[in-house]
Amino acid sequence: MKKYCFGIDVGGTTVKMGLFTTEGELLDKWEIPTRKEDGGAYILNDVAASVEAKLAEKNIAKEDVAGAGIGVPGPTLDTGYVSICVNLGWKDKNPANELSELLSIPVKAGNDANVAALGEMWKGGGEGYLDVVLLTLGTGVGGGIIINGEIAPSHRGVGGELGHITVNPDEEATCNCGNHGCLEQYASATGVVRIAKKLLAASKEESSLRTLETVTAKDVFDAAKAGDHLAVEAVEVLGKYLGLVVANVALTVDPDVFVIGGGVSKAGQVLIDVITKYYHKFAKIIGDNKAKVVLAKLGNDAGIYGAARMVLK
Incomplete structure (x- = not known):
């Protein structure tokens, strides 16, 4: 039974990150700078390094992690592909696949506003409703x-x-x-x-x-x-x-x-x-x-x- 998951919200200034139980309890949250140099080439590597550091800090094994979700500021297809994220410098990128390869855990990506809506449905103003x-x-x-x-x-x-x-x-x-x-x-x-x-x-x-x-x-x-x-x-x-x-x-x-x-x-x-x-x-x-x-x-x-x-x- 998987016990943990990560939530990642990529913004133009900082990347917000959270470690959750699979029941939805937020155990820890932190931020790292969004390094947009060279077309945002360092962002996902920085995210992966931060996740790895948190796993080590909390003594959590990868086998106990259900996966990670990542919200990005741009149109995102169900496959995780984004054609462009203007605020990050990304073009023709699949952050879900790339981060999954870096971390060796399942990763799903979505548009940041849609992802925020999902959060409010789950544990916020829309809790208790499905639509x-x-x-x-x-x-x-x-x-x-x-x-x-x-x-x-x-x-x-x-x-x-x-x-x-x-x-x-x-x-x-x-x-x-x-x-x-x-x-x-x-x-x-x-x-x-x-x-x-x-x-x-x-x-x-x-x-x-x-x-x-x-x-x-x-x-x-x-x-x-x-x-x-x-x-x-x-x-x-x-x-x-x-x-x-x-x-x-x-x-x-x-x-x-x-x-x-x-x-x-x-x-x-x-x-x-x-x-x-x-x-x-x-x-x-x-x-x-x-x-x-x-x-x-x-x-x-x-x-x-x-x-x-x-x-x-």
């Missing part, structure tokens, strides 16, 4: 779709790219993906600020936001919670676009629960309430038995939990 959609609102907007306890199949590796659903085809500004009017342009941390600044520029209405040298997403939500009318309006705009996407995804996937994570989710219940309001407005056909909208629970650990879960069937 879960995660929206991560951070520097960008990511998404992950879990159906019947597994990452939804993605034949081209772009399944769950909810941040690039078009919500405003009349938008003139360009998204980082090259499109116009993506959800990410409104629901990311920079998107929230962008909405607020547009409202400030279009109105002479008094607002506490005008007194700030720089405005952050937290400032906008704090001002809204304090009753600042303009900040409340900015949150409403954000909620409308998020609620629209949640409604459309609900009408396509019909999950049990939507989990909202990422830095912007630290706004808390005010964010959940405004998303739910517009979700219910745009998805009337579902009736009263709509999926819940809840906050994520695992924070930055969602990726390592999900990565570990990938190897535990």
